[in-house]
Amino acid sequence: xxxxxxxxxxxxxxxxxxFEPLHPPFVGMYVCGPxxxxxxxxxxxRPAVTFDLIFRYLKHIGFKVRYxxxxxxxxxxxxxxxxxxxxIAKKARLDKLEPMEVVQFYTDRYHQNMDQLNVLRPSxxxxxxxxxxxxxxxxxxILHAGxxxxxxxxxYFDVEKYSHxxxxxxxxxxxxxxxxxxxxxxxxxxxxKNPFDFALWKKAQPEHIMRWPSPWSEGFPGWHxxxxxxxxxxxxxxxxxxxxxxxxxxxxHEAEIAQATAALGHxxxxxxxxxxxxxxxxxxxxxxxxxxxxxxxxxxxxxxxxEKSYSPMAIRFFTLQAHYRxxxxxxxxxxxxxxxxxxxxMTAMQTLQKLKPGPISDSNIKALHQACYEAMNDDFNxxxxxxxxxxxxxxxxxxxxxxxxxxxxxxxxxxxTFQIFITDILGLTPEEGEQSELIDNLVQxxxxxxxxxxxxxxxxxxxxxxxxxxxxxxxxxxxxEGTSWERE
Ligand SMILES: [Zn+2]
Numbered sequence: 470x471x472x473x474x475x476x477x478x479x480x481x482x483x484x485x486x487x488f489e490p491l492h493p494p495f496v497g498m499y500v501c502g503p504x505x506x507x508x509x510x511x512x513x514x515r516p517a518v519t520f521d522l523i524f525r526y527l528k529h530i531g532f533k534v535r536y537x538x539x540x541x542x543x544x545x546x547x548x549x550x551x552x553x554x555x556x557i558a559k560k561a562r563l564d565k566l567e568p569m570e571v572v573q574f575y576t577d578r579y580h581q582n583m584d585q586l587n588v589l590r591p592s593x594x595x596x597x598x599x600x601x602x603x604x605x606x607x608x609x610x611i612l613h614a615g616x617x618x619x620x621x622x623x624x625y626f627d628v629e630k631y632s633h634x635x636x637x638x639x640x641x642x643x644x645x646x647x648x649x650x651x652x653x654x655x656x657x658x659x660x661x662k663n664p665f666d667f668a669l670w671k672k673a674q675p676e677h678i679m680r681w682p683s684p685w686s687e688g689f690p691g692w693h694x695x696x697x698x699x700x701x702x703x704x705x706x707x708x709x710x711x712x713x714x715x716x717x718x719x720x721x722h723e724a725e726i727a728q729a730t731a732a733l734g735h736x737x738x739x740x741x742x743x744x745x746x747x748x749x750x751x752x753x754x755x756x757x758x759x760x761x762x763x764x765x766x767x768x769x770x771x772x773x774x775x776e777k778s779y780s781p782m783a784i785r786f787f788t789l790q791a792h793y794r795x796x797x798x799x800x801x802x803x804x805x806x807x808x809x810x811x812x813x814x815m816t817a818m819q820t821l822q823k824l825k826p827g828p829i830s831d832s833n834i835k836a837l838h839q840a841c842y843e844a845m846n847d848d849f850n851x852x853x854x855x856x857x858x859x860x861x862x863x864x865x866x867x868x869x870x871x872x873x874x875x876x877x878x879x880x881x882x883x884x885x886t887f888q889i890f891i892t893d894i895l896g897l898t899p900e901e902g903e904q905s906e907l908i909d910n911l912v913q914x915x916x917x918x919x920x921x922x923x924x925x926x927x928x929x930x931x932x933x934x935x936x937x938x939x940x941x942x943x944x945x946x947x948x949x950e951g952t953s954w955e956r957e
Contacts, residue, residue, distance in 0.1 A: 471531035477710075478794060478848045480718070480741040481640055485848055488740065490709045496532045497704035498524065499738075501696060501713035501721070502594070504541040505575035506560040509582045510761035511784070511799060512747045512754045516714050518785055518896075519744040519793040519849075521588040523712070525894050526845050537703045538591040542572040543598045543679050544671075545692045555689070558678055568679050572596075582764045585781040587896045593703050597695035601681045604690040604698040607732050608669045608683075616731035620660035622672030622686030628665050631727055640726055640741060641719035667724050669694055693724035701729070701737060711738040715745055716753070744793045749774075754799065762799070776801045779808065782900050786811040789851040789895055810859075815899050817862040818887055820869050825950070827874030832864045834879040838886045845894065854890055861887060912943060916952045919945075 475488040490496045500520045503513055520538070527534045547553030554562075561568040583590075597604075608624055611617045616631050617624050628637055632645040648665050668691035673680040680687045690698075700708065713722065722741065729737040747754045754761050762772045770778030779787075787807035791797045837857055844853035861883060867873040875883070891897050915934060922930040935945050942957040 473530040473842060473846050475526075475530065475846050476848055477740055477742060480743050481738075486740070488709075490532065491707060491739065494531060494533050496527055496534045496710065497708035498527075498534060498536045498710040498712065499696065499700040499704055499708065500536070500538045500591070500711075501717055502538040502540050503575075503579055504545045504556055505572050505579060506556045507575060507756060508763040508765055509579050510754065510756070510763045511767065512714075512756075512761060513579075514582075514586060514764060514784060515747050515788055515793075515797060516712070516744050517583055517588045518586060518788045520712050520742075521896060522789065522793070522851060522894065523710075523742070523849055524589060524591075525896060526849060529889070529894055535593070535704065536591040537593045537595065537699065539695060539699055540572070540576055540594060540596045541692065541695065542568075542576075542596050543601075544690045544695065555677070555679060561678070569598075572598075578765075585764070585768065586785050587781070587898055589896075595699045595703065597690065597699075598679070600695060600699050600702065601690060603702050604694040605670075605681075605683050607694065607698045607701070607728065608690075610732040611669060611728060614731050614734075616727075617669055618662065619685055622688065623660060623668060624670040624685055625661050625666040626669055626724065626727060626731070627662065628667070628727070629663055631731060635727070635730055637727055638723065641723045643719055643723065665720075667691060667693060667720060669728070693721055693728060696721070697725050697728040697732070697737075700725075701733070705737075706733050707735070707737050707739065710740045710742055712742040712744070715743045716755070718743060745796045747797045747799060749799045751798070774801075776805075779804050780900055782897060783808040783811055786814075786895075786897060789897075790855060792848075792850055792852055794848070810855075811897065813862060814858060814891065814897070817865045818891065818899070821865050821884055821887060823953070824865065824868050824875065824880055826877035826880045827868075828876070829874050830876045830879040831867075831873035832875070832879075834864075834875070834882050834886070837861055837864075838882055841886060841890050851895065854895065858887070858890060912938075912954050916945065916954065920952065 471494055476485045477488045478485050498520070500516065503509060520536075524534055524536050542557055543555065545556050547556060547559070557568050557571050561571045564571065608617065611626065612619070612624065617626050628645065629649065631637055637645050649663070670683055670685055670688055670690060672686035672688040677689070679689055681689060700711065711722070711725075726736055726738070749760050752758060752760060762774060764784070766772035767775065767779045767784055768781060783804060787804055788797060790807055790810070837860060840857045841854050844850040844857060847853070864873070864875070864883070868875050915938065919931045919934040922928075922934070938945060938954075943954055944957055946953050946955070
């Protein structure tokens with residue numbers, strides 16, 4: 470049962486709205502995935518982590534989510550004006566590979582990186598090349614409705630005609646009249662009636678490898694078509710959430726709205742959610758600007774901009790420390806601060822398991838638990854959740870230092886809060902989790918042996934154990950409750 474009231478910022482209405490899915494408890498969510506012709510960089514990690522957070526939270530509060538994230542493996546040209554080479558075909562030509570070898574190679578690497586970041590796999594991960602028939606079918610409908618035209622074997626969406634009866638630009642805020650004025654003067658429009666018309670189908674040039682038969686020519690679908698066709702196929706003609714990076718607002722998502730409206734007679738997406746960009750020195754990090762740092766370079770520290778390597782969990786925590794609609798500015802200092810914060814959180818989580826309850830609570834744990842939900846319900850405010858969790862860290866350390874007390878009931882609630890928000894929702898896990906558990910068990914065994922030695926008045930052995938452990942950086946502390954240990 471869903472017992473939280475969630476509000477989300479809808480880019481289309483430009484305001485926060487209460488999230489009410491079409492068919493509760495089911496939620497359909499479509500997110501634009503990667504074009505697989507190179508390694509994923511920090512700019513790719515951002516939407517993946519953002520929509521992973523959203524996916525995890527929706528599931529946590531009781532929704533049954535079908536999460537579709539596509540793989541673009543055809544039709545994404547180098548230039549948004551439908552010119553230039555297909556990105557994957559170009560990579561294949563340069564590396565002397567089959568296009569599908571390029572696709573397989575980078576899809577595998579993308580999955581590996583996402584696993585490292587603890588990003589859950591979507592429910593369905595469809596490829597554009599596997600849905601050409603569905604795309605052709607949708608283009609037919611758009612042509613039939615009169616919002617597209619054929620030119621030399623290619624099919625283009627007629628933006629000017631569409632805008633007579635519909636609001637092209639409603640999502641991105643672009644104004645068609647301005648587009649018209651600004652582009653009419655340009656030369657070389659080629660086959661298009663207007664330069665801002667976009668391709669639904671492109672006739673393949675003789676050298677183009679990836680091609681399919683169609684009623685219009687041997688060719689390939691335009692990039693925007695795949696998301697309309699696959700979203701409709703797997704989530705229905707109307708579905709709840711469509712997500713992606715803000716850089717996709719125009720023309721990609723604007724085109725998707727126009728295509729769906731033209732083909733189906735109505736819009737298909739109810740809530741549009743967009744994550745902001747990763748910046749480096751104030752500029753968007755992206756492959757086209759050639760200022761990107763790949764995730765693998767972060768993990769092994771090999772990029773010259775990096776002072777050191779950063780673990781996947783440090784990158785994930787760094788991403789979640791900013792609200793998804795704010796820009797995330799990369800710097801070594803910011804990453805190192807995130808790394809420290811993450812470690813403090815993980816250490817507190819271990820300390821929490823060892824705390825002893827007392828007769829009263831000095832802090833209000835119920836309020837903290839509730840505040841975490843309120844933060845998530847307010848458009849997935851992860852930095853606010855993290856701030857609450859650090860208040861939890863303060864309480865844990867105070868109780869551990871015997872500066873404040875906590876009842877058994879509150880201690881259990883605090884453990885539950887940390888489990889839910891750190892592990893389940895933020896998806897943060899200890900980096901050497903299994904190893905540190907093993908070490909703890911080993912040291913506990915040694916402590917038991919030392920206790921037996923002391924009880925048998927064998928102080929020579931008990932001191933030897935303590936001194937040998939100290940040599941490897943493990944310090945034993947004897948107190949009334951028994952013996953605890955920590956690393957030097
Ligand atoms: Zn898309």
